[in-house]
Amino acid sequence: MTALAGTAPDLVVISVATPDSPLRHVARLQLRTAVREVLGLQLDCTPESIVLASRPGQAIRVDLPRHGIGIGLSVSHEAGLSVAAIHRCGPVGIDILRLPQELDWQPVARDYLGPQVLARIAALPTDEQPPAFAHEWTRLEAGLKCLGVGLQEWNPSLAQRLESCRLTGLKLPAGLFGAVARR
Numbered sequence: 001m002t003a004l005a006g007t008a009p010d011l012v013v014i015s016v017a018t019p020d021s022p023l024r025h026v027a028r029l030q031l032r033t034a035v036r037e038v039l040g041l042q043l044d045c046t047p048e049s050i051v052l053a054s055r056p057g058q059a060i061r062v063d064l065p066r067h068g069i070g071i072g073l074s075v076s077h078e079a080g081l082s083v084a085a086i087h088r089c090g091p092v093g094i095d096i097l098r099l100p101q102e103l104d105w106q107p108v109a110r111d112y113l114g115p116q117v118l119a120r121i122a123a124l125p126t127d128e129q130p131p132a133f134a135h136e137w138t139r140l141e142a143g144l145k146c147l148g149v150g151l152q153e154w155n156p157s158l159a160q161r162l163e164s165c166r167l168t169g170l171k172l173p174a175g176l177f178g179a180v181a182r183r
Contacts, residue, residue, distance in 0.1 A: 010088040012038055013170065013180055020080040031075055031082040032060075038086060039071070059145065062086075074145045078176060085180045093145025095138040096170070096178035105133035113140060114154035134177035139167050146181035 016034050018027035036047035039062065043050075051063040052073070062071040072087035074094040085094035109118045113136050121132045143162040144151060152158060170178035 011092065011180070011182055012042075012086045013083065013094065014038060014086075015081055015083045015172075018077070018080060018082045022079055024077050027077050027082045028075075031077070031084055035073065035075075035084050035086065042086075042088070059148070072146075072182070074142075074180075076141075076178070081173070081176065083170070083178065085182075087182050091146045091148065091183050093142040093147070093165070093181040094170075094178070095141035095145065096172060096176055097134050097138050097141075098176050099130055099134045103130045103133065105130060109133055109136070111153050112151070113137070114159060131177065135169065135179075138177050138179040139169075139181070142179040142181040143167060146183060 014034055016027075016030050018030055032052050033047070035052065036050040039045075039050045040047040043064070052060055053063040054060040060073055060075055062073050064071065070090065072090050072092035073084065074092045075082065075084045076094050076096045077083075078096050078098045081096065083094055083096055085092045105121070106118070109121060113121075113133075117136050121129050121136065124132055140162070141151075143165045146165045147161055149158075149161075164183055165181040166183070167179055167181050170180060172178050
């Protein structure tokens with residue numbers, strides 16, 4: 001487990017090297033263990049007492065009714081690396097993306113990132129466009145997770161809601177892009 005630089009004292013971002021496989025079962029177990037260890041240290045309790053609740057199709061959450069606090073938790077996985085953001089003061093979102101060899105980013109950017117971001121990426125030299133797309137995509141995904149909403153096409157109302165999130169890029173190994181969002 002590695003602690004990545006946080007953007008605030010109440011935010012912890014961790015990464016865990018996981019099997020280089022698209023199968024996420026082992027990665028999920030490893031990351032949950034790491035999250036419980038960090039929360040145990042922060043809350044002065046045993047990792048085993050930390051309950052991480054999840055249901056298919058819903059975000060993982062920290063279930064600590066006896067502590068009376070709402071801790072934000074978000075996770076993201078790519079083959080070989082899993083990350084988690086823990087925010088002691090509310091909602092948080094995190095996303096990582098491994099840049100694929102072939103990427104037809106324009107239709108996705110048009111539908112989900114909006115006209116301004118599409119224009120900004122398209123104005124870059126061709127070789128810089130895929131990494132710029134990956135950067136913007138992870139910012140979008142982290143923001144959506146922070147807001148607690150699913151993936152949806154760009155619209156002015158969504159763009160305005162996303163402005164309430166404070167976004168920070170993550171320093172990750174080559175070929176990976178990531179962002180964390182908090183409110």
